[in-house]
Amino acid sequence: MNLKAIYKYGSPPNFYRFVTKVEPWCLYFGLLLILIGSAGGLFMAPEDYQMGDAFRIIYFHVPSAYLSMSAYATMGFASIIGIVWRSNVAFSVAKSVAPFGALMTATALVTGMLWGKPMWGTAWVWDARLTSEFILLLLYLGYITLHASIKEQKRADRAASLVAILGIINLPIIHYSVVWWNTLHQASTISKLDSPSIVGEMLWPLLVMIFGYMFFFVAVICRASSAEVLVREKRSNWVKEI
């Protein structure tokens, strides 16, 4: 890892200027990919021979589920950097990721229920994948609640970061839950790109949607973390110059 980059962008003014430049590019590119992926998934991909048109929920469910986990990994990583380097910027990023991650986890759960109801005959079962994803939502909510409940900023950052770091253990559990246990939830569709269990016409919109969601996530985090940095640095001289 390039430590110079961490030190450079660990400085609030450098970080602020960088994210405000990156954000619009990621936003427009992300939206474009989401538009193309949605059109491809909803109107161009062929109907599934078993699930019919219900399989099209995959184009919204899977990217949300991917992001719920990627966002948590980002939050955990930022929390580690925050604690090790006592970086205000890293704590700002971690705090900004939490609401977005919680929203994506809730979306993954709800779209999963909407898919499960017609396919499984039930919207919810306490199987390993669904339960571990639900625990992820509780971890996000725990982080947000703990951070909001402590008035002193530094103590709140440190305490909430510990929750984020401890919760990282849930990520491999979610990913491998369909391998380790017998679950109603199907196995991974594209875990290996060289042999995905989905045909090319169905695969490309899914990949486009995942990348679109990723770019959109970066845009949201850029905007939210720049706001958080301003909140924390509002008395600094560099803030007056922007």
Added chain:
Amino acid sequence: MIIFDMGEYNLYVWSSVFISLLALFLAYYDAVSKHKDITRKIENRDQ
């Protein structure tokens, strides 16, 4: 329009689309409003 017709799964598919896009919109709107709030506060204080 026939391309919008998902047969017996209409409700499930379009609800998923609506909820997902709403979540994305809310996430970005929340971030933008936070940024606007703090920028306005800083501007008011400086004036």
